[in-house]
Amino acid sequence: MALTVSVTVERWPVAGYFIISRGAKSHVDVVRCEVSDGFHTGTAEGTPIYYEGESAEECAKNIMQFSASYPELDHATLLQNMPRGAARNALDCALWDLECRQQNKSLAELSGLPEPAPLISAFTISLGQPEIMEAQARQAAFNGQKLLKLKLSGQDDHERVAAVHRGAPAARLIVDANESWNDLDIAAEAARLAQYSVELIEQPVSAGRDHLLGGVRSPVPLCADESCHTSADIERIAPFYDAVNIKLDKAGGLTEAIAMAQAAQAMNMKIMVGCMLSTSLGIRPAFALAQLAHWVDLDGPLLLAKDRDDAFQFEFGRIFPRERAS
Structure with missing residues (x-):
């Protein structure tokens, strides 16, 4: 038809x-x-x-x-x-x-994914001066956020992470280097950040330069983002990374994202499910896939001035499933 x-x-x-x-x-x-x-x-x-x-x-x-x-x-x-x-x-x-x-049928029933349950989602702290990031982290912790994701630049990263840790000492931390550590000692940088409860480092090197991670013994797991787009990339990046960030926009849909998750699991890689800036409509299928994830970063709607009327519910650092509209 x-x-x-x-x-x-x-x-x-x-x-x-x-x-x-x-x-x-x-x-x-x-x-x-x-x-x-x-x-x-x-x-x-x-x-x-x-x-x-x-x-x-x-x-x-x-x-x-x-x-x-x-x-x-x-x-x-x-x-x-x-x-x-x-x-x-x-x-x-x-x-x-x-x-x-x-x-x-629900998306879980149709796709074979687990039934949706509330998940802890990261909340993003934008790149800025350490004191500004510290204030943002303090406010996020006050609002109940339990997992913070920091945007880094390759310069003054240690100071920024230390500041966020001061602002939210009980929070779990993920850092996103955004391909900015090409010229740095990755293991040494990771060791410096490990003391601040950092539990994952996203994309430390530029896509296409993953070989720079060969032989690196990082005390913090490394996660591929820009280096991995579809399931066909998993086997290639697996020797260099411990985890992969699956984004539906990057993969080109839920169908390919599910294939990515299955390929990652087959290679004993951990899964993160992330998103671009989006409304709740954009993260609805990603939330279904996120039931398989070790880390969830679906705060796109929280970063907007407003969301759609049928928005997901975010409370105390968790994202709650919403009923499918009739």
Whole structure:
């Protein structure tokens, strides 16, 4: 049966500024995709991966062009014929949502993933001066956040982590180096941060330079992000990393993200499930996958000035499942 596809571009303001080593963002543009069989409609959202050159307008164009070429859409057709990225993610997840509604089943039932339960999710502390990050961490801890994710830059990282630890001494910490440690002694940097309850280091080196981690004995597990996009990358990066951060926009949908998780498990790698800046619609399928994860970073909606009406509930550092709309 041919399906009808529609897509819109939406702009959502960020609460303040979201700052990482690549720059600051005051808003995020997302693509909202709807797929209908005439009786039921599936809806999903994708956030363009800006550091890979994607834009919301281009993603929307790609979705409409692809759906016109392949009107009888299914997951296999997407994986075989559409490049990974936010456009494929929005279309793939909209198909999953449509199938849930057609069969009156939950996403867990349909995908074989565990039934959803509340999860501790990281809360991101943007890159800034140590004293500013310390104040943000103190406020986050006051608000009940139990797991903080720090954005680092490769300069003054020790001072920033120490400051966050002072602000939230009881919090668990993840640090995201954002590919900035190429010229540093990785093991030595990790050892300095281990004393501050840091339990995971994301992407210490640039994608494509993973060989720099060969032979490194880090006291803190290393996690691939930009170095790993799909399940085909898992075997290649496994010798250098202990974990992989799976993001649906990066993988190009829930279908490929599940394959990534299975491939990681087969290689005895731990799983982190993350997200781009997004609304609750964007993290709905990621929350289903996050039931398999050791670390969860689905705070995208919390970083926005407002969320959708049917938002996830965030309380005391946890994200709670929401009922699928009828």
